[in-house]
Amino acid sequence: MPDAQIEWREDFSVGNDQIDDQHKELIRITGEFISHCQIGGVVAKVAFLTTIQKAVHYVKTHFAAEEAVMKKAGYPEFEIHKRQHEEFVNEVVRQAKMFEREDNPNPGEFSRYLMNWIVEHIADSDKKYIPYIARLDSAR
Ligand SMILES: [Fe+2]
Numbered sequence: 001m002p003d004a005q006i007e008w009r010e011d012f013s014v015g016n017d018q019i020d021d022q023h024k025e026l027i028r029i030t031g032e033f034i035s036h037c038q039i040g041g042v043v044a045k046v047a048f049l050t051t052i053q054k055a056v057h058y059v060k061t062h063f064a065a066e067e068a069v070m071k072k073a074g075y076p077e078f079e080i081h082k083r084q085h086e087e088f089v090n091e092v093v094r095q096a097k098m099f100e101r102e103d104n105p106n107p108g109e110f111s112r113y114l115m116n117w118i119v120e121h122i123a124d125s126d127k128k129y130i131p132y133i134a135r136l137d138s139a140r
Pocket of ligand 1 (some may be wrong): 131
């Protein structure tokens with residue numbers, strides 16, 4: 001297989017079931033997309049469109065939930081984190097426009113972007129709020 005696959009790992013966990021479940025969903029969507037990209041051709045093209053749609057839906061539900069938890073926990077890097085979410089949204093919109101215009105749509109590029117996002121964002125940035133949201137959990 002040309003590209004690596006991605007799967008949920010225990011060390012992706014941020015210790016909050018709701019957020020973990022949403023992260024698992026993005027990883028599942030990305031894994032499926034990577035498999036379709038590996039098949040290529042029409043399969044990859046159709047998967048590109050459905051993945052964009054799923055990513056839009058994902059962004060709406062997940063970022064809102066995650067930002068609400070961070071805000072409630074008084075996470076000091078909230079604004080920086082929110083900006084990273086906005087960058088993700090911008091990229092999804094850019095990909096959607098590229099697909100619409102048939103402007104050399106590149107499913108493989110988007111699948112790599114999603115994979116990098118998971119590794120860099122979920123496994124790194126999201127982990128920084130763990131101590132803050134953990135305090136929130138114990139206060140309940
Ligand atoms: Fe995040």
